Amino acid sequence: MLQTFASSISSLLDARADGHSLPAGLYTRQDVFEADMDVFFRKHWICIGLECDVPEPGDATVVDIGTSSLIILRDDDAAIRVVRNVCRHRGARILDPGPTVVSKLVCPYHQWTYELSGELAYAPHMGADFDKSCKSLKPVAFRLIGGLIYACLSDDPPEDIDFLAEVMAGRLAPYDIANARIAHQADVIEEGNWKLTIENNRECYHCSANHPELCVSFIDLDFGFDPDSLSPEDREVAREHEALYARRTENWEAEGYPSKAVERLSDCVTNFRTQRLIISGAGESQTPDATSASSKLLGHMTRKDTGDTHLWGHNSWNHFMGDHAVIAIVIPLSADKTLVRTKWLVHKDAVEGVDYDFDKLTSVWLATTDQDAELVARSHAGVKDPAYVPGPYSRFSETNLDKFASWYIDRMRANGY
Amino acid sequence: MLQTFASSISSLLDARADGHSLPAGLYTRQDVFEADMDVFFRKHWICIGLECDVPEPGDATVVDIGTSSLIILRDDDAAIRVVRNVCRHRGARILDPGPTVVSKLVCPYHQWTYELSGELAYAPHMGADFDKSCKSLKPVAFRLIGGLIYACLSDDPPEDIDFLAEVMAGRLAPYDIANARIAHQADVIEEGNWKLTIENNRECYHCSANHPELCVSFIDLDFGFDPDSLSPEDREVAREHEALYARRTENWEAEGYPSKAVERLSDCVTNFRTQRLIISGAGESQTPDATSASSKLLGHMTRKDTGDTHLWGHNSWNHFMGDHAVIAIVIPLSADKTLVRTKWLVHKDAVEGVDYDFDKLTSVWLATTDQDAELVARSHAGVKDPAYVPGPYSRFSETNLDKFASWYIDRMRANGY
């Protein structure tokens, strides 16, 4: 008889071997997907958007995380609010997905009307004695970190978000992301589990053969390499590259640009990593020729040679450069489908066709994301195969995947699995 | 750990609070959907169609209820029959969905041939000694009530259908629906649970903001209002409306048109409500200007001013007016998809373009059904959200929803849940 579905999630977690990819069921099973949504997308902090998604009072946008729908809005006092998109009457969705402008939040079903604070202002037919005070739209815990919006859908958000905020405040300040403009946004649905999407992003072992556009500006050596597999010449290049990092990091730090790697990839609740990376070639930006796409730089930036401040979370990756930033948010849709939402940011006054060229700005990550979607689909089809057995991670260029897998197991355990 | 799926259906029924919408799982869970199909679409009487779906001997039409497929046909003696669309050989579907004309029922697979009575007449290759007598197509219990066909898929149909038949016989007789003609039929798939479709139909709280076309002829006050929320002027209008009902109902009854409300919405098996409603404005019919769409009136009707005899069942709503009738049948397709099949009836001799205008006849309920589909989808998306908690029904205009929810709970309990 077939025993596949008899194993508990706990036994799958037990089965994971150090240094190896996860047991198949952790990528493919419906019960694991539901557990993942509960643990990693409800009880952990996740990146849901940007302050500049809603630049003006009355601007609102809806972001769906699983079956949860969130309204991000800017209230009349220009403060950000995040509330549940669920009417307190019979539960109808108040706003549709995507951006809009509102003066109040009016449920289209029976016109229950909420202030931008979420308070219920008007509920027709409910009688003069109806107590509106306990029927506000439910608030969502959120933190603004360097212009990014992190939310936690539980009532008991992890406290170590403070450390992320502390690390990133100074690093992101010069880019003034809160006041940037979203020049483009693209949604790609990858046909694979969200953990394969994250694993794929945490190594550049696959870059040289798959991402010709990105490799102009991105350096695959940055996330590890096997010295034995390099030719003597390449080994020399790698050694010079390490030395260059030491010098550049020292210089950037001396000039007031925090650059050293800060890594919380295991033994922590809120998973992140940041470092200022060197951009290859012309050295300015992730564009087809590595020069800036926008002549108007981001925020208070005055220099194009400050590299790429990268930031990983467990549902996002980000690159902040002198002229623009790329923000990617990962939202699981099912065990085998994952939304990757990418936003390209420029200075709020940068004008397309004048200050920046749209194709130059977007083409590298548009191509890279499509290529990654194909790889993740290929990977997911494979882990569903009964012939799959977890394989070994490279101890040189896939150590971040090993850390991610270990963190995943730890966090599942910490949540009772 | 996630506990969502641990709760039994019974505990969901327990969790329902009076005066509030249902717990989320009762709208969304697959096991509840299967229980609903068994309890409400197999063990209760449901409306499946009309005598005039099959006007002539040999006319047949197939109606699918869940995975059950029914053949409604008119036999050689002009009697209605309802049989299962499942060949007694290897189970193949005999007829395809929709209307057709037949002399016998011949299974296309191996030519097993049944009389219109359902008896097996011919079974090739089965041998001379094969006993055909026990291989008739399985009959389905049905009742003809004022031209409507109610069926029950169980072997033990509830007996209180007699009361519905008794109430409706006189009320529907003048419309002679059995001899009407179906001028149009439209299927709309709503992206929501069937109970949300029914709830949506049982209140007009949402009408004024969502159904501009219907509101020309339909009066939202009819199904309740909150006097405190009305302006003094509107309160006066409402009071006059109530007085008008008393007078009109008295007059209609005196003229031989049964009009008073009869309500069996709780403490019963077969759920229904009927009443003769006033039509607004020109007062004749549910059309864009409230005048009749057809100059040839239905059946034996001689007057246009007899309002709207409405009839609700747990899977249907109906409006019978002087010139035409609108019949809506609700068939769940999955926990989150519901078919609403609407039929527009006119006198059998009414000619399109001569006696009636097609757009005038159909436009109000075509628009209303599309608007309702959007509202039901919005509602279903909301009840799937973990942030949904059952909300309070208006004690003025949503009392019929409260009765429906209570009846639903009672009937589930009565069936062992």
Next chain:
Amino acid sequence: MLQTFASSISSLLDARADGHSLPAGLYTRQDVFEADMDVFFRKHWICIGLECDVPEPGDATVVDIGTSSLIILRDDDAAIRVVRNVCRHRGARILDPGPTVVSKLVCPYHQWTYELSGELAYAPHMGADFDKSCKSLKPVAFRLIGGLIYACLSDDPPEDIDFLAEVMAGRLAPYDIANARIAHQADVIEEGNWKLTIENNRECYHCSANHPELCVSFIDLDFGFDPDSLSPEDREVAREHEALYARRTENWEAEGYPSKAVERLSDCVTNFRTQRLIISGAGESQTPDATSASSKLLGHMTRKDTGDTHLWGHNSWNHFMGDHAVIAIVIPLSADKTLVRTKWLVHKDAVEGVDYDFDKLTSVWLATTDQDAELVARSHAGVKDPAYVPGPYSRFSETNLDKFASWYIDRMRANGY
């Protein structure tokens, strides 16, 4: 309460009555589908393709069986190999479905590179000390039988494949299928359970009313008939047909063409049946006029009048004629979807438009397969209906279905269900 899903697979097997179609759940349930895939498509031998799918060294083709993906390839020594299409690194699919040409098998993700033997030749970034010897692509057990490739996905393949090989070796030798050419391949997805696909193929009771094209050359009497249902004239025809079989079979055997029926449809592991069948009418081939489609005969064939060597397996049916062969492979996709992949073979040097006419070659089975898909869909919709009860097989023309159903039950039992 609803009890449907409480029954075990074992109780469904118990419920099967001799001489009747299977209980509904064995055709429709997801757990049964998973069991079927494990028992019949993993632990039994299945037909997966043909040697001539990969005629030259370096030719490869991918065949997916459920979530398993197999690479059939011809190595540098012109030998057939079958390996799993799962990279030993992180499991990615190495090749896409369908045919291709390769010199090595290179995983597109991280360039792990395998020899055509399956051995891992190159694994970048894994370090000089990495042991590649235990990371070959996993091999799949396979047997070449008269040019057909049978595979077994388990580590313990049934031994009685030897008998099939022994029976078919001589019968198929003259057609030299290993060196034929695939003139056409067509995939049809039937909306039904794979066992309904097989049942449909194992009787010709449905042929006369459904397959006008096939009936020109195929004789429905061949798989049984009810003498009582025939007219005296037709009974005479049937008797003459039986006598003709005796003579033809004797003559063919005398001329060196093995022709007698060999049947292993029950009390065996590997299910098959073969016999040389008479072709009707012009007597040569399954074409619209029963004459050969190709003037160049298959392999070493010199005669057109050697009938049709048919071969059934539990996931395939095949017809080998003088001028061409038709191979159909059945691959379940879900409980209610089944892929039927049909290949038309001609002599490798036969040229389209010169030696054979494409439409004449393919039209009979293209039409027949479409007709069968419609019948299987009709059958599956019926067995899902709660009104379905297993019906009686004809004891004349459906005995092979009874044997298949019994074999199915036996094999499930033998595998612990």
